[in-house]
Amino acid sequence: MSPKTLYDKIWDAHVAHEADDGTCLLYIDRHLVHEVTSPQAFEGLRMAGRNVRAPEKTIAVPDHNVPTTPDRVHGIENPESRIQVEALDKNAKDFGIHYYPVHDVRQGIVHIVGPEQGWTLPGMTVVCGDSHTATHGAFGALAHGIGTSEVEHVLATQTLIQKKSKNMKVEITGKLQPGVTAKDITLAVIGETGTAGGTGYVIEYCGEAIRNLSMEGRMTVCNMAIEGGARAGLIAPDDTTFEYVKGRPHAPKGAQWEAAMDWWKTLYTDEGAHFDKVITLRGEDIAPVVTWGTSPEDVLPITATVPHPNDFEGGKVDAARRSIEYMGLEAGQKLSDVEIDTVFIGSCTNGRIEDLRAAAEILKGKKIKDGMRAMVVPGSGLVRAQAEEEGLADIFKDAGFEWRLAGCSMCLAMNPDQLQPGERCAATSNRNFEGRQGRGGRTHLLSPAMAAAAAITGRLTDVRELM
Amino acid sequence: MEKFDKVHGVAAPMPLINIDTDMIIPKVHLKTIKRSGLGVVLFDEMRYHDDGQENEDFVLNKPAYREAEILVAGDNFGCGSSREHAPWAIKDFGIKVVISTSFADIFFNNCFKNGILPIVVEEEHHVILMEDAHKGENARMTVHLEDQQITTSDGVVIEFDIDPHRKHCLLNGLDDIGLTMEKDHHIDKFENHAGQARPWV
Numbered sequence: 001m002s003p004k005t006l007y008d009k010i011w012d013a014h015v016a017h018e019a020d021d022g023t024c025l026l027y028i029d030r031h032l033v034h035e036v037t038s039p040q041a042f043e044g045l046r047m048a049g050r051n052v053r054a055p056e057k058t059i060a061v062p063d064h065n066v067p068t069t070p071d072r073v074h075g076i077e078n079p080e081s082r083i084q085v086e087a088l089d090k091n092a093k094d095f096g097i098h099y100y101p102v103h104d105v106r107q108g109i110v111h112i113v114g115p116e117q118g119w120t121l122p123g124m125t126v127v128c129g130d131s132h133t134a135t136h137g138a139f140g141a142l143a144h145g146i147g148t149s150e151v152e153h154v155l156a157t158q159t160l161i162q163k164k165s166k167n168m169k170v171e172i173t174g175k176l177q178p179g180v181t182a183k184d185i186t187l188a189v190i191g192e193t194g195t196a197g198g199t200g201y202v203i204e205y206c207g208e209a210i211r212n213l214s215m216e217g218r219m220t221v222c223n224m225a226i227e228g229g230a231r232a233g234l235i236a237p238d239d240t241t242f243e244y245v246k247g248r249p250h251a252p253k254g255a256q257w258e259a260a261m262d263w264w265k266t267l268y269t270d271e272g273a274h275f276d277k278v279i280t281l282r283g284e285d286i287a288p289v290v291t292w293g294t295s296p297e298d299v300l301p302i303t304a305t306v307p308h309p310n311d312f313e314g315g316k317v318d319a320a321r322r323s324i325e326y327m328g329l330e331a332g333q334k335l336s337d338v339e340i341d342t343v344f345i346g347s348c349t350n351g352r353i354e355d356l357r358a359a360a361e362i363l364k365g366k367k368i369k370d371g372m373r374a375m376v377v378p379g380s381g382l383v384r385a386q387a388e389e390e391g392l393a394d395i396f397k398d399a400g401f402e403w404r405l406a407g408c409s410m411c412l413a414m415n416p417d418q419l420q421p422g423e424r425c426a427a428t429s430n431r432n433f434e435g436r437q438g439r440g441g442r443t444h445l446l447s448p449a450m451a452a453a454a455a456i457t458g459r460l461t462d463v464r465e466l467m
Numbered sequence: 468m469e470k471f472d473k474v475h476g477v478a479a480p481m482p483l484i485n486i487d488t489d490m491i492i493p494k495v496h497l498k499t500i501k502r503s504g505l506g507v508v509l510f511d512e513m514r515y516h517d518d519g520q521e522n523e524d525f526v527l528n529k530p531a532y533r534e535a536e537i538l539v540a541g542d543n544f545g546c547g548s549s550r551e552h553a554p555w556a557i558k559d560f561g562i563k564v565v566i567s568t569s570f571a572d573i574f575f576n577n578c579f580k581n582g583i584l585p586i587v588v589e590e591e592h593h594v595i596l597m598e599d600a601h602k603g604e605n606a607r608m609t610v611h612l613e614d615q616q617i618t619t620s621d622g623v624v625i626e627f628d629i630d631p632h633r634k635h636c637l638l639n640g641l642d643d644i645g646l647t648m649e650k651d652h653h654i655d656k657f658e659n660h661a662g663q664a665r666p667w668v
Contacts, residue, residue, distance in 0.1 A: 013665075016657035017650050023632045025650060027657050029668045037550065039500035050644070053654075057668075065498070080498035087500055124668065131549040131573060145573050147551035148502075149580035149643070157647045159654055163630070195485055196543040196569055229546065231572050252667035260667045295485050315484035315541050322483070412548075414494045421517070433489040433547060435512050 003270035005167045006236050007202045010142040010267070014125045016159055025159040029124040030141075032110045033060040033097070033151070035088040036414065037129030041152035042091040051095070053158040058097040059119050062088050063109045064414045066102055068377050068404035073103065081415065095155075108380025108406035111135040111348040115219065116380055118248025122237035122264040127154060132348045132430065134225040138218035139245070140237035140267045142202070145226060165231045166276040168201035169269075172209035174283040179464040181288075181358065182217030183350060183428065183447035185209065186224040188286045191299030193279060198230030201277060204269060205235050209283035215244040216354035223349045224430055227296040236268040290335055290460050291432045291445040293323035298432070302450070302462045306333045326434055327442050328422070335460050338444070342425040343374040343455040344437070345448050346404075347411040350428035351379025353386050355448040360392040362452035362466055368400040369458035375402040375417070377409040401455070413438045426454040468582050470640035474563050474610045476536030479526050480600035486540055487547035488574065492556045505552055506559030527560070531603035537564040537610065539593070539600040544585075545574025554581045564610045566617070568593050579633050580643065584612060592625045599623075612638060 004012070017025040031054075038060070045051070052058055065081035066072060076082040085102065092099035100107045106117065111132055114120045126136045126143035129151040136143035150160055170189055190197075203225050210221065218235045225233025235241075242261065245251045252260045287301035298320075300307070308331035309321040324331060329338065345351075345359050356376065368374050376396045378384035384406055387393050393403050410417040411429035419425055419441025428451050432443040444460060453461040496508045514525045521528045527535060538557070544567040545553060554577045557565065565578065566586045578585040588596065599619040600606050609618040612634065617625045636643065647654075661668065 013661075017653040019632065021631055023630075025647060025653065027654070027661065036497050040502050040551075043500070048644070078498075084498055084500060121667070123665075129549055129551075131547065133549075145549035147549055147554075147573060147577035147580060149551060149577065153644050153647065156644050157651075157654060158658075159647060161632075161643055161647065195546050196571075199543070199569055199572060226573075229543070229571060256667040260665070263665065295487075297485075315482065318482070319484050319541075412494050414497060431487075431489070431547060433487045435493055436489050439493070439512060439517070 003273040005269045005273045005275065006140060006204055006234055006267055007142065007167055008273070010123055010125065011164055013123065022163055024162050024164070026125060026162045027159055028127050028154050029057060030114070030119055030126040031058045031154050032114050032126065032128035032133065033058060034064055034110050034128070034130060035062040035084040036064045037148050038091065038151055039084060039087045040148050041155055042095070044152040045155055050156045052097060052155045055096040057158065058155070059114065060088055060092045060097055061100040061107055061110050061113050062102055064408045064412065066407040067416050068407045068409045069416070070405065072405060105381040105385065108383065109348045109351060109408055111223070112351060112379035112383065115139065116248070116382055118245060118251035121245060121251065121260070122241060123267050127160065131226045132223050134233050135219050135223040135348055137222035137225065137233040138215060138235050139241055140234060142232055142234065144232040165202045166200055167274065168198060168203045168230065168277040169275040170203050170205050171207040171278070171280045172205065172283050173207045173280065174209060175212070176209055176283045176286060179288050179449065179467055180286050181447040181449060182213050182220040184286050184289050186221045187289045187291070187296070187299045187445060188281060189279065190224060190228045190296050191289065192281065193228050195227060195295055195297045196229045198225065198228040201230050203228070203230045203233045205233060210235060211238070214354055215240060216352040219352065220349055224296065227430060237264050288447065288450055288463055290450065292327065292329060292335060293320060294326055294432055294434050295323065296430065296432060296445065298323060300335060302335055302460060304335055306331050306335065308332065336462060338460045339458055340424045340426045340444065340454055340460065341371070341373060342419060342423055343372065343451050344410040344425055344427040344429065345375070345451050346377030346379065346409050347429035348379065349430040350448050351377060351383065353383050355428065356383070356387045356392050359448040359452040360395040362449050362463060363399040363456070364395050366399055366456050368455040372400070372455055372458060374400060374455045375404055375410070377404040378406050380406045410437050412436060426451045426460065468640040468642060471582055471584060471612055471637040473612065474536050475607060477532060477534055477604055478537035478539050478596070478600040478606045478608045479532040479535035480597050481526060481538060481540045482597055484541035485543045485546055488545060488550050488553045489547055491545065491553040492550065497550055497552050502555050503559060505556035506561065509556040509560045534561065536561055537566065537608055538562050539596045540565060540567045542568045544570050546571040549573045551577045554578050554583050558583055566596055579637065582637065582640070584610065584637060586617065586627045588625060588627060595619065595623060596625065
């Protein structure tokens with residue numbers, strides 16, 4: 001048998017039907033659902049008189065729209081947001097799918113809740129009407145975002161019509177330097193490949209620096225595979241994965257655990273398997289990075305300066321000019337001189353316990369700069385509870401951060417947490433697009449530790465100076 | 468779904484690369500529970516000033532392009548989120564074909580589900596089409612799906628590739644779910660088999 005990649009193995013295990021032209025029906029093991037991309041899909045089912053084929057494999061949680069302030073217990077003020085969340089409440093009930101409503105302590109960002117509850121397991125196919133579904137690839141699960149028509153397709157048939165992507169390997173060799181995190185890895189990779197570099201591929205991340213990451217770090221890396229254009233990102237499961245999964249509410253138990261482990265241990269890329277594209281970065285070469293522009297590929301070490309549009313070629317010259325103008329920067333300006341007024345720590349990229357620990361480590365005993373608006377939004381109610389138990393919440397609050405309830409919050413500004421025009425935010429989220437955090441808002445992506453450092457100094461800051 | 472055959476219409480140029488889904492439709496417009504009516508907010512933040520007035524410089528606000536049915540866009544069009552509101556807005560505006568040198572994966576898939584034809588062309592052909600699109604209301608291109616050909620206003624013919632299954636579905640306006648449900652027995656068989664092999668799923 002010819003050697004297979006991890007992607008090949010998971011793909012092959014899920015093909016329910018293959019047509020002569022290679023179009024496959026891929027069986028879906030877990031379907032995650034949130035309130036923004038699902039109402040039209042459920043409506044479609046109702047109109048056609050169809051049912052959810054596998055409600056036991058379908059998990060819903062509201063996250064994009066929900067306010068993160070304590071007063072949300074009194075309901076959602078914005079009528080449109082409220083209607084979407086109420087629609088999800090009703091759809092979950094009517095179709096009998098698993099549901100974590102707003103008031104449930106387990107509620108949070110769908111990509112944090114899935115792994116936390118043990119819904120996400122190695123070797124699975126996982127989809128959600130959200131591009132950051134790539135997050136679940138950290139478990140060696142084939143996970144990707146889908147549109148609403150495909151949400152409806154999966155609800156009705158538990159399959160997707162798919163053609164196989166190509167295999168791409170991203171290897172991070174060696175060890176990371178102090179102050180460098182999973183977020184810096186994933187941003188550095190996109191800086192290297194560009195936002196279209198992964199288009200048509202499924203990426204497998206490997207190498208010593210990836211192996212040494214915790215599950216939280218691996219989720220951060222895979223989360224942004226989509227920003228590099230890839231359909232999905234994968235990391236082969238290992239003892240770190242199995243330890244994380246074991247004992248979670250929906251993880252297999254007893255004999256089933258043993259049977260699962262037997263299969264999970266075969267989920268790695270065989271020696272000699274073919275990759276269509278290979279990128280290798282040395283872990284030692286990766287610095288703490290920030291984005292300067294309005295595309296996640298606009299990545300530079302914090303020690304660098306804002307580039308000049310003419311440093312680029314082709315369409316990127318105009319794009320860079322537009323970005324620099326939108327961001328209110330000057331070519332040649334030191335990134336560490338860029339003053340910020342807002343700090344956002346949270347999102348499906350960096351809203352897990354380890355992210356909060358990393359930020360708190362920098363903030364301990366310090367205060368944020370006067371006038372700074374800083375907020376921490378834990379990725380789930382359980383992350384929040386754990387952070388409170390570990391004393392992290394007090395560190396954030398003492399430093400001057402707002403301590404919020406779980407949700408997508410300022411990552412995408414569909415809820416009350418938004419930037420005003422011209423405001424500049426150091427954000428641990430995943431997209432720095434124009435208007436992403438609010439119309440006219442300016443976003444610099446960075447790691448939680450770097451965000452904490454920026455909150456203290458009031459400007460983009462090399463976290464290594466505060467360590 | 469409506470059958471897709473031939474489009475003969477004005478092509479609007481948007482040479483900017485990496486046009487993301489937040490540009491195509493900002494999140495404030497994702498709060499609908501319907502698929503229709505989003506054309507008016509297509510490219511919202513580029514198309515309207517902060518006070519809600521139209522930005523005269525934006526291509527789709529220019530008299531020549533207000534009825535555009537084809538969009539010739541820069542590389543990596545549709546990157547970012549999975550929101551199907553992006554193709555819904557494009558379709559609702561009246562655009563039926565988007566041409567670029569590359570598309571983001573999810574957006575590309577979403578187009579086909581909504582009767583929009585995304586066409587990937589080589590750089591050299593992209594230059595010709597972009598130039599043609601800049602000719603304003605004289606930029607009437609023809610996109611013929613059956614023949615897989617784009618004809619510029621000057622009569623230059625450019626061929627394009629498309630997945631045969633997707634072409635078939637577009638031409639016949641087929642509903643994916645209906646098609647898949649015809650293969651229900653394959654799904655049943657897979658579930659039985661997988662249920663035994665991986666009972667923990």
